[in-house]
Amino acid sequence: MPGLRFDDLSVTVDHHTIVRELRLDVPDGAVVGLVGPNGSGKSTVLRCVYRALAPSGGAVLLDSSDLATMSLRDSARRIAALTQENSVDLDFTVAEVVALGRTPHLAGNQPLGPRDRALCDEAMARLDVLHLAERSVLSLSGGERQRVLIARALAQEPEVLVLDEPTNHLDLRHQVELLSLLRGAGRTALVVVHDLNLAAIACDRLGVLSGGALVASGPPAHVLTPELVRAVFGVAMTVVHHPETGVPQLLHSLSTMEESPDGPRS
Numbered sequence: 001m002p003g004l005r006f007d008d009l010s011v012t013v014d015h016h017t018i019v020r021e022l023r024l025d026v027p028d029g030a031v032v033g034l035v036g037p038n039g040s041g042k043s044t045v046l047r048c049v050y051r052a053l054a055p056s057g058g059a060v061l062l063d064s065s066d067l068a069t070m071s072l073r074d075s076a077r078r079i080a081a082l083t084q085e086n087s088v089d090l091d092f093t094v095a096e097v098v099a100l101g102r103t104p105h106l107a108g109n110q111p112l113g114p115r116d117r118a119l120c121d122e123a124m125a126r127l128d129v130l131h132l133a134e135r136s137v138l139s140l141s142g143g144e145r146q147r148v149l150i151a152r153a154l155a156q157e158p159e160v161l162v163l164d165e166p167t168n169h170l171d172l173r174h175q176v177e178l179l180s181l182l183r184g185a186g187r188t189a190l191v192v193v194h195d196l197n198l199a200a201i202a203c204d205r206l207g208v209l210s211g212g213a214l215v216a217s218g219p220p221a222h223v224l225t226p227e228l229v230r231a232v233f234g235v236a237m238t239v240v241h242h243p244e245t246g247v248p249q250l251l252h253s254l255s256t257m258e259e260s261p262d263g264p265r266s
């Protein structure tokens, strides 16, 4: 079961509590989705995993060890992140950006070895960017860049993948390919997903955040009820089940928006 564990994690910034006593497990090999409205604390939780933020209370445990007790280099070897802040503003080639994923495994200025190169090539092939290897990342489309950054995370060979909205910018085929890859990789992953239907397909379990607190967690079929979606997102949805897989999917129409006291929201 060890993987990632949030042990009463709290984050307070400027006397404002953004994440409140989060208890959630991401079991070894499982894909867990974090969902919730804008500003509910999802990215903040991820930041504590890739250590851009330190918890104000509680801890994040990796294989039962508190991340705060590990060196940054050690956790960087074990955890790869695709973040909202990831930027590729420098004029690097795709191959160079993906190679950065190997940095935590290399000593000093040690160059890439044959195994490092093979891992980078494999990651680029899996994300369908191998043909772009020599292109400048500055010349790529948004979806191509996103795939390059995910390839970099995979090339790192992490124990845990932390992905903040990985399907952003991706077209339908690349969304499906990425989610299949995540499902098939057998790698522990914590993923922020806005699209509840994609989350239901891709994740073994979901954690629902609202106002910084975990309000539900469990398999998508247990969590994604019309009542929960209405309470957390303020939208009335119809839940149907995929005829072959049984996975829940949410249907909505604009007429199902909750009415505000002033009338329907525009």
Ligand SMILES: Nc1ncnc2c1ncn2[C@@H]1O[C@H](COP(=O)(O)OP(=O)(O)OP(=O)(O)O)[C@@H](O)[C@H]1O
Pocket (backbone or CB within 6 Å): 013, 014, 016, 018, 036, 037, 038, 039, 040, 041, 042, 043, 044, 045
């Ligand atoms: N450094 C900070 N100082 C003050 N407030 C912050 C800081 N970082 C985050 N917040 C606030 O904490 C809340 C949670 O932010 P967070 O980015 O974790 O939300 P989120 O669920 O990922 O949102 P979204 O779906 O919009 O990406 C927001 O209201 C945000 O404005």
